Amino acid sequence: xxxxxxxxxxxxxxxxxxxxIKCTYSDSASNYFPWYKQELGKRPQLIIDIRxxxxxxxxxxxxxxxxxxxxxxxxxxxETQPEDSAVYFCAASRRxxxxxxxxxxxxxxxxxxxxx
Amino acid sequence: xxKVTQSSRYLVKRTGEKVFLECVxxxxxENMFWYRQDPGLGLRLIYFSYDVKxxxxxxxxxxxxxxxxxxxxxxxxxxxxxxxxxxMYLCASKIPAGDRASTDTQxxxxxxxxxxx
Numbered sequence: 001x002x003x004x005x006x007x008x009x010x011x012x013x014x015x016x017x018x019x020x021i022k023c024t025y026s027d028s029a030s031n032y033f034p035w036y037k038q039e040l041g042k043r044p045q046l047i048i049d050i051r052x053x054x055x056x057x058x059x060x061x062x063x064x065x066x067x068x069x070x071x072x073x074x075x076x077x078x079e080t081q082p083e084d085s086a087v088y089f090c091a092a093s094r095r096x097x098x099x100x101x102x103x104x105x106x107x108x109x110x111x112x113x114x115x116x
Numbered sequence: 117x118x119k120v121t122q123s124s125r126y127l128v129k130r131t132g133e134k135v136f137l138e139c140v141x142x143x144x145x146e147n148m149f150w151y152r153q154d155p156g157l158g159l160r161l162i163y164f165s166y167d168v169k170x171x172x173x174x175x176x177x178x179x180x181x182x183x184x185x186x187x188x189x190x191x192x193x194x195x196x197x198x199x200x201x202x203x204m205y206l207c208a209s210k211i212p213a214g215d216r217a218s219t220d221t222q223x224x225x226x227x228x229x230x231x232x233x
Contacts, residue, residue, distance in 0.1 A: 001175065009156070032220055043120075043206070043224040044159070089158060093220075102220060103149070103174065108158040 002027040004092050006107025013080050014115050021110045023090035024072040030092040032102060033066060033073045038109075039086045047088075048075070077112075085114045119143070120225040122207055128231045135194040137228050139207030146212045148190035149222065150174075150182065153204040165190055166212070197232045204229050
């Protein structure tokens with residue numbers, strides 16, 4: 001099955017600086033790569049995703065890049081703010097049945113702390 | 117706005133008890149999922165369901181079973197709770213990937229923190 005590795009497990013960044021979280025996946029058939037953010041005591045929520053037919057996607061201060069050849073993808077947060085402090089999870093998925101439904105395999109998470 | 121609810125935020129049970137965790141979603145989603153979340157291990161898939169009466173094992177199904185009698189409700193069952201099942205349990209739902217309206221986003225419930233003594 002799919003295996004997703006995520007690094008680093010913890011990351012502290014000065015407010016205003018950039019943060020980068022990296023993930024690798026094992027299944028070359030994976031074609032969908034979302035990132036979820038989980039604030040303390042809250043449920044995970046999707047913040048950005050990318051499909052295998054594109055190499056980069058941006059949404060304001062966050063961006064995701066994908067290298068299919070190397071099987072890795074990264075989350076980039078620029079101009080970090082205190083509200084970016086959270087646990088971030090990467091995930092990968094592929095179609096698993098004739099219905100085309102996808103299950104996600106998650107990374108182990110990165111606890112990002114923004115230092116004011 | 118999608119709403120996924122779970123029956124309890126906190127639950128304390130004793131070893132050997134049968135435990136039911138309930139998840140309800142109000143968006144008519146076909147796909148539903150149960151995960152457990154443990155520090156350093158991320159979110160691990162226990163079981164998922166494509167539709168009513170359908171279920172598939174995830175990555176860590178041992179010690180668990182599920183029930184999907186109605187589309188909006190997906191139950192996780194611990195037949196005989198053990199201390200190593202102490203964890204945060206998260207339910208999620210989504211529109212199937214083959215549906216034109218699908219965005220592949222999984223919507224999570226607030227979680228149930230289960231402690232087995």
